[in-house]
Amino acid sequence: MKIIKEKFKDFMLSYTEDELFYRRLYEAEQKHPETFAQYVHSLDKNFIERRQLYVPVLHDTWFPYISENDFFQTNTQNIYIAKHNRYSPVYLHEHEFYEFFYVYTGSCINTIKGKEQTCQTGDLCIIPPNTKHSIAVFDDSVIINVMIKSSTFHGTFFELFNNNNVLSHFFSHTLYEKTENNYLLFHTQSDHVIRSLLEDIYIEYYGHKKYSNSLLDSYLLTFWVILLRHHENHLESFLNTTHPHLAVLDILNYFQANFMDITLSSAAEHFGFSVPHFSKLVKDHTGKTFVQLIRDIRLEKACRALKTTNLSISSICEIIGYMNPEHFNRIFKKAYHMTPSEYRRIHKYG
Template sequence: MKLTREEFRKYIFSYTEDEAFYKKLYLQKKKDPETFQDYCLNLDRNFILEHHLYVPELLSGSWSPYMEEKDFFQDTVENIMLYKHYRYTPVFSHEHEFFEILCVYDGTADTTIQGIRHTLHTGDICIIPPNTTHSVGIFDDSTAFNILVRGTTFQSTFFQSLTADSSLAQFFAHVLYRKTEGNYLIFHSGDDVRIRDMLENLYIEYLGHEKYSYTFLNSMLVMFWAMLLRYHENDIESILTKDTAGNSVTEILNYLNQHYQTVTLSETASHFGYSISHFSTLIKESTGKTFLQIIRDIKLNQACRALRETSLSNPAICELVGYESPEHFMRTFKKTYGMTPGEYRRKNKE
């Protein structure tokens, strides 16, 4: 049976038995740190083991676990799991082989990703890719929850929303998959009720376990991703989004997608206030591609769409996407896809 929104909000704000344990532990350490070790030694060990609770003072040495997909998803067909982040949980660094989406529902949460600390606020959506060392701490009445997504599902459901925007897709892929220090993506959605409602719907659907819930969750996750891109594409923060001039790389990529037919490197650099050499370096470091490679990919993507969805001739498509000559267009297309535009059209018609 599905929860109502009121029931869900009561659930997300109320303290579970485990959270109450952690809060008592935290307050005891703050109140009397000198006797805290003795206090921990007298805790109910059976309760701690049964509830899989983390008490650093009862462990020998540091604890930095690696979490595998099978540990969480086990033998289920589920691709998506949601759970509330317990408040007052002792902070510990960990990694896992699935994606984690940390959603701050109300208040603030501190997270450290690859040694870089961030304070997240209400409406912040933080995407942490696999094999990234991170930790989360909430030590007040703030609330946050996690969406865990299998790695393969993240690629197939999230990135399909980006097929029409290859350069932005490359930017996401660079941040999330390449081994740059401190990988993360944060969408700052603030008090956007559309995003908040979608998150509530996702969690309510997950808790309801109704018929076809698996299919619903996959579809809702795609919709959630599309909404973030539609309404907050320019509210993205990552290790690569800002440079000394304050320009967002996503803004630059959006500009290229709007002016790809005629844009040049020097004109774009000038538009955003860079020297040509600095702008070239910024683009390469942020996307993993050169300026010309990005423009080529955008043009060819648009050409492929025209070949699939229209009956325009090759010269007309060449002019549409901004190639100076049909011959150049034909050579570039065949070199990239291993077939001529005509062969591509026939293959996709079939």
């Protein structure tokens, strides 16, 4: 079904087949608990399995942890967007990727780290990987869920690290520090620009048009910038970190700006530490060694160049700080399980 912008709200308010199933299940349990067991017994089990629907009395557990590889079906898919199924049973879960949800109409109960919050129309919550959470919607409210690969944050949003803002601090902690159970909750209220951008992302995602993946990456970056511009001071947050006084963001910004020719020795000298102490400090606070961090930054830059330019592989190799193309190819293939040429062919026109 083609989604039309002018009728987007009507489309979102209409009930899907899955939602109708969940609503009937919910009403059967709430209104007729004495016959609920018989109702469940009468359900079409093949339909439930085919649609991958969650019925607690039939499933002991339901995807308590979801990996990126299991969730994202292709290498070119960076995001997944969908309406949250209304009346679906609540279940606590966590996953390897980022998620944010937006309350399009109505409200929902958002639970993170055991704390319940009622989110209203216009609220937008960003949930990083490895954060146990759930969403409850038992009325006609519409919630939009967006799932995003962690690698997309690394590769698409690194520009945000150049700014000293709430998102850059949040991303630096959740991307590079060993933290969990963090979130950001923005109160955008009736911001029509934010609302319209999310509608555009939703429509583009399901339109499956040429260059869609590249356009979606651009939409997301625009979305974060507008969100910060309009609502940086309209948020709640919980940032769980055991090292609140460490200027990790300054170190990561320095790495981003000097990745081509930086060395552990030069970085340690810049921040006034001995090499052994700086090396341990970086590893303790990011979970990665200096070499791993610089490698990741270089590969992020390489991926962007492969997707957005026609530069030769050898030129890209030189630009990101690798003098030996064969060495670069080996590192790239180990990280992405494909050569730079294969990556370009898959992603450049995605």
